[in-house]
Amino acid sequence: MSSEKNKPTVQTTGHAWDGDIQEFNNPLPNWWLWTFYATAIFAIVYWFLYPAWPVGDSYTKGMMNEITYTTSDGKTTTTHWNTRALFLKEMQDAREAQAEFLKEINASTFEQIASDEEKSAFAYSMAKVVFADNCAACHQTGGNGVIGFYPNLLDDAWLWGGSFSKIQESIANGRNGSMPAFKGRLTEKQTSDVTDYILSLSGSAVDKSAAKRGKAVFTNAGGCVACHGADGKGKESFGAANLTDKIWTIADVTGADTLEAKKAVVMSVVKNGKTRQMPAWKDRLSATEIKMLTLYVHKLSASQ
Amino acid sequence: MKHETIETNAGWLIGLTLIVISIGGLVEIVPLYFIEDTIEEVKVEGKDTIHPYSSLELRGRDIYQREGCYTCHSQMIRPFRDEALRYGHYSLAAESKFDHPFQWGSKRTGPDLARVGKKYSNEWHVQHLIEPRSVVKESIMPNYGFLMKPLSYKNLANRMRALKVVGVPYSESKEEYEANVKRFGEDIAKNLDILHAEENLLAQAAAGNYDGNADDVTEMDALVAYLQLLGTMVDFNKFDEGHFAKFR
Numbered sequence: 001m002s003s004e005k006n007k008p009t010v011q012t013t014g015h016a017w018d019g020d021i022q023e024f025n026n027p028l029p030n031w032w033l034w035t036f037y038a039t040a041i042f043a044i045v046y047w048f049l050y051p052a053w054p055v056g057d058s059y060t061k062g063m064m065n066e067i068t069y070t071t072s073d074g075k076t077t078t079t080h081w082n083t084r085a086l087f088l089k090e091m092q093d094a095r096e097a098q099a100e101f102l103k104e105i106n107a108s109t110f111e112q113i114a115s116d117e118e119k120s121a122f123a124y125s126m127a128k129v130v131f132a133d134n135c136a137a138c139h140q141t142g143g144n145g146v147i148g149f150y151p152n153l154l155d156d157a158w159l160w161g162g163s164f165s166k167i168q169e170s171i172a173n174g175r176n177g178s179m180p181a182f183k184g185r186l187t188e189k190q191t192s193d194v195t196d197y198i199l200s201l202s203g204s205a206v207d208k209s210a211a212k213r214g215k216a217v218f219t220n221a222g223g224c225v226a227c228h229g230a231d232g233k234g235k236e237s238f239g240a241a242n243l244t245d246k247i248w249t250i251a252d253v254t255g256a257d258t259l260e261a262k263k264a265v266v267m268s269v270v271k272n273g274k275t276r277q278m279p280a281w282k283d284r285l286s287a288t289e290i291k292m293l294t295l296y297v298h299k300l301s302a303s304q
Numbered sequence: 305m306k307h308e309t310i311e312t313n314a315g316w317l318i319g320l321t322l323i324v325i326s327i328g329g330l331v332e333i334v335p336l337y338f339i340e341d342t343i344e345e346v347k348v349e350g351k352d353t354i355h356p357y358s359s360l361e362l363r364g365r366d367i368y369q370r371e372g373c374y375t376c377h378s379q380m381i382r383p384f385r386d387e388a389l390r391y392g393h394y395s396l397a398a399e400s401k402f403d404h405p406f407q408w409g410s411k412r413t414g415p416d417l418a419r420v421g422k423k424y425s426n427e428w429h430v431q432h433l434i435e436p437r438s439v440v441k442e443s444i445m446p447n448y449g450f451l452m453k454p455l456s457y458k459n460l461a462n463r464m465r466a467l468k469v470v471g472v473p474y475s476e477s478k479e480e481y482e483a484n485v486k487r488f489g490e491d492i493a494k495n496l497d498i499l500h501a502e503e504n505l506l507a508q509a510a511a512g513n514y515d516g517n518a519d520d521v522t523e524m525d526a527l528v529a530y531l532q533l534l535g536t537m538v539d540f541n542k543f544d545e546g547h548f549a550k551f552r
Binding site for chain 2: 015051054056057058059069071072073075077079082083084085086087088090091094129133134136137138140141146149150276277278279283284
């Protein structure tokens with residue numbers, strides 16, 4: 001170090017700390033200096049082109065840098081450069097790029113889209129993303145749902161109807177499913193009997209005489225027929241489940257190994273009831289998005 | 305003053321350095337207080353639709369901050385197409401005008417929450433907070449089951465008074481209440497009344513029953529009430545698509 005300090009060609013700032021620590025006073029490298037000037041010039045150009053300086057209660061809006069955008073309601077606006085206008089332009093470009101397809105989606109019936117390879121491919125790929133963002137949190141990425149909470153969309157059982165129009169209605173307006181709690185309204189014995197009957201409907205080998213007593217409870221004391229129907233096949237207008245198939249949406253019967261365990265899960269639902277809510281999406285998603293989602297959800301089930 | 309004087313005097317060096325570096329911040333921040341369009345006016349039928357939190361939502365927000373939700377979740381949808389498609393309309397400055405401090409965040413380990421309100425059911429939120437992986441398999445969010453404990457709300461009035469000091473229009477006097485009725489409408493104004501904060505909190509928790517347990521008011525009730533409000537105060541269907549671009 002001591003030899004460098006004594007180099008005669010380089011000036012020092014002239015002061016010394018702790019007696020001998022000195023500071024070189026090299027000139028700035030030219031490349032650095034010119035880069036610095038260039039950034040200053042860039043800034044000045046930028047001030048003219050983009051919103052920059054505050055003036056009173058407003059600011060300079062920039063010049064020669066306008067954005068013209070058309071919103072989906074057909075209004076065209078030209079404005080100074082700003083990120084919101086830029087965003088609207090970006091949305092417009094995407095809308096126009098997809099317009100050809102979206103127009104056909106809007107103009108076609110569900111059946112027409114589903115049977116057309118190109119239209120359906122477009123609808124499914126758009127809907128898949130919308131599904132992942134909005135639906136998958138409950139119905140899961142693949143649509144298999146969570147038993148006890150969120151219906152499985154892959155099977156062929158539909159609480160509120162599986163036609164295009166019913167699915168569309170469910171998505172747009174949401175659904176409120178409510179199975180009342182029968183605790184207190186039915187005795188333990190009645191609950192047990194009606195559970196035997198319910199399980200017998202889907203072919204479980206239950207105590208026949210208990211199931212027979214249960215049928216009476218199902219029809220009379222419990223009044224289950226009001227929603228689930230005399231045949232136990234459910235009613236879509238109430239979102240009441242079909243009890244005669246082997247598909248379960250609240251009670252995890254399929255996951256229970258023994259008859260006793262099956263009875264326990266069904267009894268728990270009879271006793272405690274279950275309220276479920278499907279949110280309404282019509283304010284969050286566009287009509288076209290809902291239409292494409294409907295097709296997608298319908299396909300999830302139909303492809304099984 | 306000579307350069308050497310500054311360099312050899314710590315007091316001068318600190319003082320002058322602070323002045324120089326604060327210029328950078330001041331020229332960017334101060335004008336925003338004077339520019340008219342910084343915070344958008346969001347009025348429907350003459351009423352401000354963006355309003356301060358009710359006492360229950362406010363406690364929910366406290367819990368949101370206490371648990372550090374902002375370290376993984378932002379509340380700021382930027383005006384980009386990809387964000388709009390995923391999360392909804394871009395956030396307005398006005399939407400966080402009553403937030404002290406704001407919850408914009410800067411890191412998205414989880415998704416943005418600026419418009420999560422009403423997107424999922426209360427039941428989903430409760431289940432998801434208790435055990436995220438029971439509904440979202442790929443989630444890495446921690447479990448918040450411990451929020452199912454009674455909510456403390458004894459210092460509610462002071463919490464609201466503190467926010468009032470920094471300009472959030474909670475009301476204590478009759479005049480302030482009347483001003484809120486005029487500004488936000490009667491239903492909202494009632495919720496902003498400091499003197500009835502506790503009974504409002506209990507009433508909202510009872511009516512909403514956010515955690516599915518009607519017997520007590522839990523921290524879960526408060527947090528879900530807050531989450532369900534996020535991003536729902538502005539009904540964008542009531543405004544032209546290009547309306548909020550006029551403020552820039």
